[in-house]
Amino acid sequence: METTHFALMLVLGFVSGMRHALDPDHVAAVSTIVAEHRDLWRSSRIGAFWGVGHTVTLAAAGVIVLAFKLVIPDRLAAGFELAVGAMLVVLGGQILWRVARDRLHIHAHEHGGERHLHLHSHRHGPDHHHAHGGRYERRSLVVGMVHGLAGSAPLTVLVLSSMQSLAQGLLYLVMFGIGSIAGMVLISTLIGSPFAYTAWRFERANRVLRVLAGLASLGIGLAIIYEMGFRSGLWS
Numbered sequence: 001m002e003t004t005h006f007a008l009m010l011v012l013g014f015v016s017g018m019r020h021a022l023d024p025d026h027v028a029a030v031s032t033i034v035a036e037h038r039d040l041w042r043s044s045r046i047g048a049f050w051g052v053g054h055t056v057t058l059a060a061a062g063v064i065v066l067a068f069k070l071v072i073p074d075r076l077a078a079g080f081e082l083a084v085g086a087m088l089v090v091l092g093g094q095i096l097w098r099v100a101r102d103r104l105h106i107h108a109h110e111h112g113g114e115r116h117l118h119l120h121s122h123r124h125g126p127d128h129h130h131a132h133g134g135r136y137e138r139r140s141l142v143v144g145m146v147h148g149l150a151g152s153a154p155l156t157v158l159v160l161s162s163m164q165s166l167a168q169g170l171l172y173l174v175m176f177g178i179g180s181i182a183g184m185v186l187i188s189t190l191i192g193s194p195f196a197y198t199a200w201r202f203e204r205a206n207r208v209l210r211v212l213a214g215l216a217s218l219g220i221g222l223a224i225i226y227e228m229g230f231r232s233g234l235w236s
Helices: 002-021 024-034 040-068 073-105 135-162 164-199 205-231
Strands: 105-111 115-121
Touching: 024 040, 024 073, 024 135, 024 164, 024 205, 040 105, 040 135, 040 164, 073 205, 115 135, 135 164, 164 205
Parallel strands: none
Antiparallel strands: 105 115
């Protein structure tokens, strides 16, 4: 009976991890990153890096909490959530700034030994697509790590209340992390599809999608900051 119960808990951990990846703040954060790409493979990698970062910090916090039977203070948990809100505001602001910058910005050119500047617009097509190496993967990793800290408080409370040993708790966290990686790879690929499709064919529609992703991230971030500010007593 105990073995069956534990097996069910592991399955529940995986399913809970996948569902956790679909939280609005997670989806909004990843959307602002995949919006900058034109291929689904890159979008899937970004989701995988988010999941790995999320799992690393979640597991680290879980090990400490489970090993020492600690409870994360409410004010600290609210602080983690505030960090997520601030990060979403920054991510949303960045993509909105890029949309405005890419529509009309300044290029420097040199002709006959004379250097000059002129305004250049990308609105008729993505003429200048620059590769950024692993920049966006690293950003996704950091974003996932911040989200992992914010999610550590409620998850470790659940694990502490339902698991009978440290080993069981750690296995649950591992399954939760694997589920969150799988869920985020799936959702980032699905979200990346319209961005990838419109980037090559419908530049105006792609710009609208990017603006919507930025506004969603900005709005959710501000809502989290507002809510957590009151919960932590910052606004009182």
